[in-house]
Amino acid sequence: DAGVIQSPRHEVTEMGQEVTLRCKPISGHNSLFWYRQTMMRGLELLIYFNNNVPIDDSGMPEDRFSAKMPNASFSTLKIQPSEPRDSAVYFCASSLLNTGELFFGEGSRLTVL
């Protein structure tokens, strides 16, 4: 079975540009999570969805960040406009609803110049 698939693996952009990160969860999983990892702040939960519905977005840093899950097999995390402090590795993870471990994608490393 394919695992969680994220794209792009690496993104370098300039300040002010729009960035879109994509995630395809494991088929059959109905919970999806977006995390951000930095040296200073560790692993932060940004937002998560159950059955495509956002449950908790309290970790989203500010209005420049938005996430969508239009269907069970696809989610996006968008940053507009991007800033250098958004540079981080962004992980997507999926799981069965309310149970068990999360399965992580390989992460998207974002660098904003």
Added chain:
Amino acid sequence: AQTVTQSQPEMSVQEAETVTLSCTYDTSESDYYLFWYKQPPSRQMILVIRQEAYKQQNATENRFSVNFQKAAKSFSLKISDSQLGDAAMYFCAYRSYNQGGKLIFGQGTELSVKP
């Protein structure tokens, strides 16, 4: 709100020796999951071991075992016969049965293995 604390930012172990990584958590819930994840330099997050809070028996996966003390809210990871490939960042994590099941991570412990 639940919190997870890993008090050891760095640990070191000699190859073939045993090392224990510490984790404590704070919760008012009685039902939850606890996990240890490993993150090697490749940055992939890999599940090492899981424990359901209702189970009294400590989980074991080959060379990896946990010491789960529910009353003390402690969840340590023991790595036996350490190998060079065990060198990585290790994260302790908590997942509630409720509240939609979000996963909360500790700060991580970076483990180095000396040959």
